Amino acid sequence: MTSMIGQRKSRFRLNRLDGILMVGLVAAAGWMWYRSAIGVAYRWDWPQALSTVFATGDAGETPFFLTGIYATLRLSLWGAVLASILGVLIGVGRYAGGRTLRMFCGTYIQILRNIPPLVFIFIFYFFISSQLMPLLGLDALFSRPAEEASGWQRFLFGPPALWENLVSGVLCISFISAAYIAEVVRAGLAAIPRGQWEAGESLGIPVLDRYRFVIFPQALARIAPPLTGQYISLVKDSSIVSLISVQELTFVGSEIANSSGLLFEVWLLVAFVYFLLCLSLSILLRQVERRMTRHFHQFA
Amino acid sequence: MIGLFRRPWVRRALSNWIQPAAIAGILVFAVMRGAENINYRWQWYRVDDFLFTSENGAWAAGPLVQGLFVTLEISVLSLILTLVIGLATALLRLSSSVVGRGLARGYLELIRNTPLLIQLYVMYFVLGPILGWGQTTTAIACLAAFQGAYTSEIFRAGLRTIPRGQVEAGDSLGLTRLDNYRYVILPQVLRNMLPPLTNEAVSLVKNSSIVSVIAIFDLTTQGRNLIADTFLTFEIWLTVAAIYLAVTLALSTAAAMAERRRAGA
Amino acid sequence: MSGDTPSIIAFEDVSKWFGTFQVLRDVDLSIGEGECVVICGPSGSGKSTLIRCINRLETHDRGTVRVHGVPLGPGERLPRELRGKIGMVFQSFNLFPHMTVLRNLALAPMRNLGMDKEKAEETALSYLERVHIGDQAEKYPDQLSGGQQQRVAIARALCMQPDILLFDEPTSSLDPEMIREVLDVIFELTDSGITMVCVTHEMGFARKVSDRVVFMDHGEIVESAAPDTFFDAPREERTRAFLNQILHYEASA
Numbered sequence: 001m002t003s004m005i006g007q008r009k010s011r012f013r014l015n016r017l018d019g020i021l022m023v024g025l026v027a028a029a030g031w032m033w034y035r036s037a038i039g040v041a042y043r044w045d046w047p048q049a050l051s052t053v054f055a056t057g058d059a060g061e062t063p064f065f066l067t068g069i070y071a072t073l074r075l076s077l078w079g080a081v082l083a084s085i086l087g088v089l090i091g092v093g094r095y096a097g098g099r100t101l102r103m104f105c106g107t108y109i110q111i112l113r114n115i116p117p118l119v120f121i122f123i124f125y126f127f128i129s130s131q132l133m134p135l136l137g138l139d140a141l142f143s144r145p146a147e148e149a150s151g152w153q154r155f156l157f158g159p160p161a162l163w164e165n166l167v168s169g170v171l172c173i174s175f176i177s178a179a180y181i182a183e184v185v186r187a188g189l190a191a192i193p194r195g196q197w198e199a200g201e202s203l204g205i206p207v208l209d210r211y212r213f214v215i216f217p218q219a220l221a222r223i224a225p226p227l228t229g230q231y232i233s234l235v236k237d238s239s240i241v242s243l244i245s246v247q248e249l250t251f252v253g254s255e256i257a258n259s260s261g262l263l264f265e266v267w268l269l270v271a272f273v274y275f276l277l278c279l280s281l282s283i284l285l286r287q288v289e290r291r292m293t294r295h296f297h298q299f300a
Numbered sequence: 301m302i303g304l305f306r307r308p309w310v311r312r313a314l315s316n317w318i319q320p321a322a323i324a325g326i327l328v329f330a331v332m333r334g335a336e337n338i339n340y341r342w343q344w345y346r347v348d349d350f351l352f353t354s355e356n357g358a359w360a361a362g363p364l365v366q367g368l369f370v371t372l373e374i375s376v377l378s379l380i381l382t383l384v385i386g387l388a389t390a391l392l393r394l395s396s397s398v399v400g401r402g403l404a405r406g407y408l409e410l411i412r413n414t415p416l417l418i419q420l421y422v423m424y425f426v427l428g429p430i431l432g433w434g435q436t437t438t439a440i441a442c443l444a445a446f447q448g449a450y451t452s453e454i455f456r457a458g459l460r461t462i463p464r465g466q467v468e469a470g471d472s473l474g475l476t477r478l479d480n481y482r483y484v485i486l487p488q489v490l491r492n493m494l495p496p497l498t499n500e501a502v503s504l505v506k507n508s509s510i511v512s513v514i515a516i517f518d519l520t521t522q523g524r525n526l527i528a529d530t531f532l533t534f535e536i537w538l539t540v541a542a543i544y545l546a547v548t549l550a551l552s553t554a555a556a557m558a559e560r561r562r563a564g565a
Numbered sequence: 566m567s568g569d570t571p572s573i574i575a576f577e578d579v580s581k582w583f584g585t586f587q588v589l590r591d592v593d594l595s596i597g598e599g600e601c602v603v604i605c606g607p608s609g610s611g612k613s614t615l616i617r618c619i620n621r622l623e624t625h626d627r628g629t630v631r632v633h634g635v636p637l638g639p640g641e642r643l644p645r646e647l648r649g650k651i652g653m654v655f656q657s658f659n660l661f662p663h664m665t666v667l668r669n670l671a672l673a674p675m676r677n678l679g680m681d682k683e684k685a686e687e688t689a690l691s692y693l694e695r696v697h698i699g700d701q702a703e704k705y706p707d708q709l710s711g712g713q714q715q716r717v718a719i720a721r722a723l724c725m726q727p728d729i730l731l732f733d734e735p736t737s738s739l740d741p742e743m744i745r746e747v748l749d750v751i752f753e754l755t756d757s758g759i760t761m762v763c764v765t766h767e768m769g770f771a772r773k774v775s776d777r778v779v780f781m782d783h784g785e786i787v788e789s790a791a792p793d794t795f796f797d798a799p800r801e802e803r804t805r806a807f808l809n810q811i812l813h814y815e816a817s818a
């Protein structure tokens with residue numbers, strides 16, 4: 001396997017393409033500046049934008065924008081936890097279940113991965129709010145007086161007034177993400193050679209131990225890289241629950257943008273925050289992944 | 301008759317289509333029963349009007365079908381743009397140009413680390429006004445910019461796996477560089493990439509529903525508007541989901557078949 | 566055949582199908598305790614399937630397989646008391662790649678026999694020495710040569726102190742210079758009292774080590790005889806043809 005293009009030069013040397021691209025970039029930047037400053041006459045006001053965004057409330061509450069960031073973090077964390085649990089269950093069910101179970105898990109994966117997340121969220125939100133909440137008795141839980149929530153509960157789950165809001169968001173994104181994780185898990189399990197199962201069986205290692213000591217550790221090494229990608233997707237996908245009024249970063253951003261009129265600055269800022277979040281998460285997860293799979297030289 | 305069910309394509313159709321459809325049907329039924337418990341009145345009979353209307357014996361597309369056409373139109377246009385962006389990015393990444401590689405890298409990181417919805421908002425509220433783009437242009441550009449980042453990986457993989465022997469064989473036969481690309485290299489690259497590219501099309505159709513937030517009258521928007529008018533929430537959402545599912549599953553099946561054919565060849 | 570010793574494995578009219586394809590045809594075979602039986606035959610003749618029916622990695626569809634006197638009917642898996650008592654050595658080793666050699670050996674005694682870690686590792690080390698690689702205990706499988714890996718696999722099976730050891734072409738994926746070391750280790754096991762069933766194409770080994778050679782073709786047992794008789798005076802035409810082919814090949818190779 002050799003590439004026909006791309007014999008990389010190791011020395012730093014600019015060629016003709018570099019020149020063309022640089023001229024193009026400068027031209028594009030110039031054009032953008034011209035359009036924004038003269039064409040649409042937008043008056044950038046970063047100081048104003050930053051002070052609006054980070055302004056504390058009258059009674060010294062956390063700035064609205066920051067509550068949005070925290071909410072996105074909580075949403076992502078609990079979403080990832082629930083999605084992982086569901087995803088592993090569905091993935092194992094798809095791989096090792098009986099005929100019926102396999103079929104149900106397969107259908108779940110197939111449908112959730114093939115309809116737009118937005119459509120799923122709208123359907124599911126209506127379903128949750130009209131059915132699931134009353135059914136699980138969650139509405140009773142959430143209508144408790146707010147004073148009962150302890151400090152750590154507030155830290156983990158945010159202000160009690162928004163718990164129901166948070167649960168809707170978590171359920172929505174974890175149900176979607178679970179389908180993708182399940183597929184990753186199934187593929188990881190399917191990639192383990194049959195001989196590994198047979199060796200475990202012929203040695204008389206009990207079934208659950210076979211999973212625990214022989215199969216899962218190996219599957220994990222294969223699953224880890226795509227799983228990392230799924231967690232980052234989950235953080236990104238969490239932005240669409242703003243459309244069912246879950247008060248996370250995107251929702252908060254759009255409130256602030258609309259009320260302040262500083263559309264350009266606020267949206268760029270929101271994008272920047274997501275960028276930082278996802279980038280640091282991917283760096284962090286890559287470290288974890290590397291540490292976890294240190295012993296798997298043969299798969300590296 | 302029994303033999304029919306042994307045929308590979310029948311079994312494939314069964315597992316790809318009929319089975320999920322049957323189970324989805326069961327789930328919908330469960331939801332319906334559940335909804336009846338909260339006094340939801342089902343009015344499925346009203347849904348066909350939203351698909352097709354007939355006036356004086358002439359059939360016309362209802363709002364949902366119109367929406368589907370808009371969805372397909374946007375998907376097709378952004379698919380074309382996606383291919384251009386994806387190929388350009390892949391070539392830049394494989395090029396010897398420092399600026400080009402940096403540019404491609406930056407673009408990829410930017411797209412991969414921000415949500416599609418935020419990209420859409422930034423394009424719609426910031427870039428669109430600056431460049432004087434309308435909604436449709438913004439939507440297409442946004443979807444293509446997003447998908448292009450992922451498609452470029454496919455192109456990159458495709459371009460990297462051309463065996464040098466093929467290039468040399470073409471050269472040694474005295475083909476011009478252009479003819480070599482046109483008749484020897486590209487056909488091979490394209491054949492390898494067709495299945496994954498079909499999956500990109502599936503992604504595009506799926507992701508296109510997000511442009512409903514900037515008031516484009518696609519399938520999702522039409523659904524939302526109809527619900528606002530009629531309050532037939534479940535009926536309409538389930539119909540919309542079924543339409544999306546039909547389109548994406550049809551494309552996935554095509555991709556799987558192309559893949560199998562390539563593997564078999 | 567082996568009327569003097571009680572049989573530990575017995576196939577009684579065993580048949581098996583993969584779909585419509587019959588892999589085993591009315592197999593009758595009885596193997597005595599402590600016996601060493603070599604099974605040979607052309608590719609696809611059902612040798613692997615036959616021995617995998619003993620430890621129930623495959624189940625049969627008709628007839629009875631008796632292991633330790635326990636009758637196993639069609640579709641029946643291995644009963645609990647026999648699990649781990651029938652060791653198996655695979656063509657592709659199937660070591661657990663994410664564990665050190667020592668842990669590969671200690672895992673089953675710990676999880677199946679409930680041995681504590683120290684005892685299990687002590688046992689493991691003693692078996693590693695027995696296959697002459699006591700010094701490789703802390704390595705990972707992919708750091709070993711093929712021959713060493715297969716010897717680890719043999720030691721791993723021995724750790725469960727099995728009564729029966731099954732070998733499915735244990736040297737087929739080895740480089741020629743490593744075949745010898747593995748065969749030597751297997752040879753050293755013959756006076757351990759363990760019943761051994763070995764699928765192999767190593768005819769020299771079969772002659773030297775086995776008590777009996779069984780020839781299979783198309784899912785049937787064609788001939789079963791002591792090695793001397795089998796190689797020097799085969800009764801069946803098919804056996805002769807097979808031997809001719811193999812010996813001819815070995816001579817020309």
Ligand SMILES: Nc1ncnc2c1ncn2[C@@H]1O[C@H](COP(=O)(O)OP(=O)(O)OP(=O)(O)O)[C@@H](O)[C@H]1O
Pocket residue numbers: 583588606607608609610611612613614615
């Ligand atoms: N899981 C299976 N499904 C369908 N057919 C199978 C399966 N396993 C084996 N077979 C078929 O059964 C026949 C016998 O297989 P088996 O592995 O027992 O042969 P073998 O004698 O061990 O051959 P080899 O020397 O190649 O290992 C072969 O034709 C094989 O294709």
Ligand SMILES: [Mg+2]
Pocket residue numbers: 612613614733734
């Ligand atoms: Mg075999």
